[in-house]
Amino acid sequence: MNAAAHARHDDGPPTDYLSDTSVASWLLTTDHKRVGILYLISVTLFFLVGGVIAGLMRLELMTPKGDVFSTPDTYNRMFTMHGVIMIFFFLVPSIPAVLGNFLIPLMIGARDLAFPKINLLSWYVYIIGGVMGIWILIHGGVDTGWTFYTPFSTMYSNTMVVTAAVAVFITGFSSILTGLNFIVTVHTMRAPGMTWFRLPLFVWSQYATALIMVLGTPVLAISVILVALERFFGFGIFDPRLGGDPILFQHLFWFYSHPAVYIMVLPGFAVVSEIIPCFSRRPIFGYRFIAFASVAIAIFGFLVWGHHMFVSGQSMYAGAVFSILSFLVAIPSAIKVFNWTATLYKGSLRFDTPMLYALGFIGLFTIGGLTGLMVASLAIDVHVHDTYFIVAHFHYIMVGGTTMAYLGGIHFWWPKISGRMYSEIWGKLSALLVFVGFNLTFFPQFLLGYLGMPRRYFEYRPEFQVLNVMSTAGASILAVGFLLPLFYLGMSLRRPRDAGPNPWGATGLEWQIESPPTTHNFHEPVLVTCGPYMYSPEEAEREYASQHVHHA
Amino acid sequence: MQASTSTMPDEGRQILSSHFDDLEQQHLSSNLGMWFFLGSEVMFFSGLIVSYAVYRGLSPVAFELASRHMDLWVGFFNTLVLLTSSLTMAFAVRCSQVRDNRGIVRYLIATAVLGSAFLGVKATEYKKEIDHHLFPGPHFVVPGHDAEEMLEASKGPDGQVNHEVYRHNLGRFQMMFVFYFFMTGVHAFHMIVGIAAVLIFAVLAKIRWFSGYGHTQIEALGLYWHFVDVVWVFLYPLLYLIG
Numbered sequence: 001m002n003a004a005a006h007a008r009h010d011d012g013p014p015t016d017y018l019s020d021t022s023v024a025s026w027l028l029t030t031d032h033k034r035v036g037i038l039y040l041i042s043v044t045l046f047f048l049v050g051g052v053i054a055g056l057m058r059l060e061l062m063t064p065k066g067d068v069f070s071t072p073d074t075y076n077r078m079f080t081m082h083g084v085i086m087i088f089f090f091l092v093p094s095i096p097a098v099l100g101n102f103l104i105p106l107m108i109g110a111r112d113l114a115f116p117k118i119n120l121l122s123w124y125v126y127i128i129g130g131v132m133g134i135w136i137l138i139h140g141g142v143d144t145g146w147t148f149y150t151p152f153s154t155m156y157s158n159t160m161v162v163t164a165a166v167a168v169f170i171t172g173f174s175s176i177l178t179g180l181n182f183i184v185t186v187h188t189m190r191a192p193g194m195t196w197f198r199l200p201l202f203v204w205s206q207y208a209t210a211l212i213m214v215l216g217t218p219v220l221a222i223s224v225i226l227v228a229l230e231r232f233f234g235f236g237i238f239d240p241r242l243g244g245d246p247i248l249f250q251h252l253f254w255f256y257s258h259p260a261v262y263i264m265v266l267p268g269f270a271v272v273s274e275i276i277p278c279f280s281r282r283p284i285f286g287y288r289f290i291a292f293a294s295v296a297i298a299i300f301g302f303l304v305w306g307h308h309m310f311v312s313g314q315s316m317y318a319g320a321v322f323s324i325l326s327f328l329v330a331i332p333s334a335i336k337v338f339n340w341t342a343t344l345y346k347g348s349l350r351f352d353t354p355m356l357y358a359l360g361f362i363g364l365f366t367i368g369g370l371t372g373l374m375v376a377s378l379a380i381d382v383h384v385h386d387t388y389f390i391v392a393h394f395h396y397i398m399v400g401g402t403t404m405a406y407l408g409g410i411h412f413w414w415p416k417i418s419g420r421m422y423s424e425i426w427g428k429l430s431a432l433l434v435f436v437g438f439n440l441t442f443f444p445q446f447l448l449g450y451l452g453m454p455r456r457y458f459e460y461r462p463e464f465q466v467l468n469v470m471s472t473a474g475a476s477i478l479a480v481g482f483l484l485p486l487f488y489l490g491m492s493l494r495r496p497r498d499a500g501p502n503p504w505g506a507t508g509l510e511w512q513i514e515s516p517p518t519t520h521n522f523h524e525p526v527l528v529t530c531g532p533y534m535y536s537p538e539e540a541e542r543e544y545a546s547q548h549v550h551h552a
Numbered sequence: 553m554q555a556s557t558s559t560m561p562d563e564g565r566q567i568l569s570s571h572f573d574d575l576e577q578q579h580l581s582s583n584l585g586m587w588f589f590l591g592s593e594v595m596f597f598s599g600l601i602v603s604y605a606v607y608r609g610l611s612p613v614a615f616e617l618a619s620r621h622m623d624l625w626v627g628f629f630n631t632l633v634l635l636t637s638s639l640t641m642a643f644a645v646r647c648s649q650v651r652d653n654r655g656i657v658r659y660l661i662a663t664a665v666l667g668s669a670f671l672g673v674k675a676t677e678y679k680k681e682i683d684h685h686l687f688p689g690p691h692f693v694v695p696g697h698d699a700e701e702m703l704e705a706s707k708g709p710d711g712q713v714n715h716e717v718y719r720h721n722l723g724r725f726q727m728m729f730v731f732y733f734f735m736t737g738v739h740a741f742h743m744i745v746g747i748a749a750v751l752i753f754a755v756l757a758k759i760r761w762f763s764g765y766g767h768t769q770i771e772a773l774g775l776y777w778h779f780v781d782v783v784w785v786f787l788y789p790l791l792y793l794i795g
Binding site: 110111112113114115116176180181183184185187188189214215216217218219221222223226229233234235236237239241242243244245248252255520 | 569570571572577580581584585588589591592593595596598599600603606607611614688689690719720721722723724725726727730734
């Protein structure tokens, strides 16, 4: 903040936000863009750790017998840590904390988020939780699954459940603080003329996400703390012998953790809603429907937790109600997919890397969403419950959806973040590899699950081997696809700045300023006079022509 | 923008952070932030309150017997203390609006004293309950007459005791104390944080650290304090009065 004030009063030219390279300036920064970069680095590290564990698990599952890990117990610890790290330390913070932090103030014409110090605090809280997570991993891990189901977690598991619960609890606060900051920023920091219906859809989606973070996360916090206390004191709150009910935990847990799926995928919608219009050179179709659909998903998300509990012994009527409510979530989700498709229709499509990722997102999310309808159906769910069908379904939504969108967003805004263009050929290759690798990894798992292979087992019947080998082969392609961006994005940093303010010819305030942005974002007060996505057909024509000239 | 604030007399100047355009925006952000944070806190407590309500609804006898161990009048006294502290907090906020620095310090200290009194009373209640082995866990003992009443309540229509129901009731009797200690404990934790913040603000006001008498900050603190108060207003009837 002080730096911003100085930059404005100094006589010299304003410097970009990356120019001060001292470690202290990074660790004490309150600049939302720098906090975004801090998150980018830490989230990437956790993604690598979670990814390595996933690779080990796929190796284990290549043969029907256990051969990589010595005991099933090790395998249990591995899939738990994979889940905990990927969900709490990668998927939940990835798009909001990296891209949201970086972009929301830029997109609404503000100098920073409403609470810059709290923003930095959220990163430190996240790091504390993350370090605990890694510490647990090194010291033996947890074997409960990322869901910490009672009574196993409270009574039988002999692993570090309490530490893991505390780590998740702490990380939750980071999420709450980020959400709080976004909500207040969107309410109070918009530039003059930036009305609610001139907000970029990215901001709408992040706003809906932030609502879930603020209202859902505390319930998760309370449920994991109850698990920790129960383990510590043996209170009996989840122990039937003492009058408790283990199912209570599932209710509390899924009340957060189902909305948490939308914490992961709504930001993905946010990114795709920016990329699709830009690379179709068309205004987005049905702006208001997409905006309201985000909020509707956030609200419905809180009403469907019971579909995780169809086989928990809840009443048939509860099951039926939760089944119907779960179907309702498909409506706003489908509105979004149809609107993106309608935006593509008759657009002047350009297949740059971000666009490939966004199209991949639509494909994978559609498969994940349609199989979501299958598992929302009470009867089908009873058949595929706790099988690889479920594993494939939620990986399509959470990994296929969120990760594709995250990578698409990183590529889309990389020129803004770093000021550099990356190698387009390598970018396209990575998008292709991720898409192919992903489908090869997870589509066979739908079949495996439907045929009856249960999840969380480290051995299986020999007839499942062919599909498992396919899956493992896909995972290795996927790994290459995920690793490539690290190299060519890293290499782009060695080049001089060449991106210019607006390499994609995109609309939106963030593209009006230089790349990388200066510390205080905007040189002059911003006045917004029109809505986002003003891509006219004439402009599209011009852009398209200039592209061809450029390449010639 | 910044120029307009510096023309105000020094006494009334609020510090404007550089990323805000004007004081109004800063004030609005601070208030809204606190409201949403409190919304988040409501969800934190509501997970517990809903679980409590469900268990209570399933075993009314055990919960009612257990809640008879709460001292209604001590709880009532504490409610009064806490409501008075909300009043003094409201006065402190008012003083910050009319720029009465001495008033702020005085009322903040009064708030902290009342808050500490509440915690002191709560501590004696805890001690009494722990002395009677009513703290959940391995040392928990169900008092004899309560056990008899529950045995009575566990009899079926044929006059035979259903031992499964009886054991269940014993468990639920302890469950009431789990909720009691956890809910009041989390509330007490919020009180401790609040008292610490109130004292820090009193010192800051004393040394005139807030150049504008910290209107925005003290108002946010006031919201927090009232919230903690309101939580108790829900906990008191839930734990002490029903039954």
